[in-house]
Amino acid sequence: MSKMKGAILPGNSTVEIKEFDIPTPGPGQVLIQTKASTICGSDIRCIYREHTGKGAEGYIPGMIAGHEPCGIIVEEGPGLKRFKKGDRVIVYHISGCGLCYDCRKGYYISCKSEHRRAYGWQRDGGMAPYILADEKDLIFLPDELTYKDGAQVACGFGTVYEAFEKIGVNGNDAVLVTGLGPVGLAALMIAKALGANKLIGVEMNPYRIELAKKLGLVDYVFEPENAVEEIKKVTGGHGVERAIDASASVGGRRIAIQATREWGKIAFVGEGGSCTFLPSEELLHGQKTIYGSWVTSLWKMEDLVERLVRWGIHPEDLITHEFLLEEADEAYRLMAGGDCGKVAVVFD
Ligand SMILES: [Zn+2]
Ligand SMILES: [Zn+2]
DSSP: OOEEEEEEOOSSSOOEEEEEEOOOOOTTEEEEEEEEEEOOHHHIIIIISOOOOOGGGOOOTTOOOOSOEEEEEEEEOTTOSSOOTTOEEEEOSEEOOSSSHHHHTTOGGGOOSTTOEEBTTTBOOSSSSEEEEEGGGEEEOOTTSOHHHHHTIIIIIHHHHHHHHHHOOOTTOEEEEEOOSHHHHHHHHHHHHTTOSEEEEEOOOHHHHHHHHHTTOOSEEEOSTTHHHHHHHTTTTTOEEEEEEOSOSHHHHHHHHHTEEEEEEEEEOOOSSOOOOOIIIIIGGGTOEEEEOOSOOHHHHHHHHHHHHHHTOOGGGGEEEEEOGGGHHHHHHHHHHTOSSEEEEEOO
């Protein structure tokens, strides 16, 4: 059996490269040659610095990291029903049991079965040249999209697409995104594609402010101090119709609520942290709605890849830094520091 290198996260702000067997696909499984694997904020939050995640976010030490892989099927296990060798595929990053209520709705993310396994957390993920995946977890990558586009679909873009499906966006709307990390930038990219007529960002990291401007994804970007007043000034004094919080901070979430006008809708997608606001004054009396949104479903991911092609947009535009697997330590360190857009590990 041949061997491969894979990256693991020991939980002390480093990456270790170890040797693994190249797996053989069993019934209903495929072996994927990894082409691109992007790093997620939740890898940093729950695994990289310390193994703080519990339950669905619990990392089993020694697992190959990376839950945002994209590649091509190079080997078929027995009994495949839809996919075949040579197909370019995205891996939905959680392998649900497939049989519970949540899985039957396509939300493997919400599966509570003991059989649920997240790639890169409780089963081997994408930071290796090959990944073993279940056929039921795959989404076709259309020819028009690159592997680097595909790597960002399941987690980042799927997450914001789901949130916009909940709050709805059209050409009447000014859209605010608080927190312009990769998820926030993805939100702006999709809001723009959906026809939002004004795009507003709130961010304090100078690198990310410049990146949002350079990518043409913001009409206005404000630092948190006075952001609410500034946003009202550019929205007729009323605030935005729609807001997404990707900051996961107390301050960012409160700005998203306060800067949304009466009858407006807000979605929270940033993970962790806490939230403080005045319910009567800032939410109830304004007839506002806050939605919680966690990742997306298999069918919405299929819709999303179709729409990315129709809109002609490329998630890979958010990738600012690329590394080889041997340089994964540097890749995660950069992502943890925050002076970057999306960070990708790429393979030949
Ligand atoms: Zn992720
Ligand atoms: Zn399930």
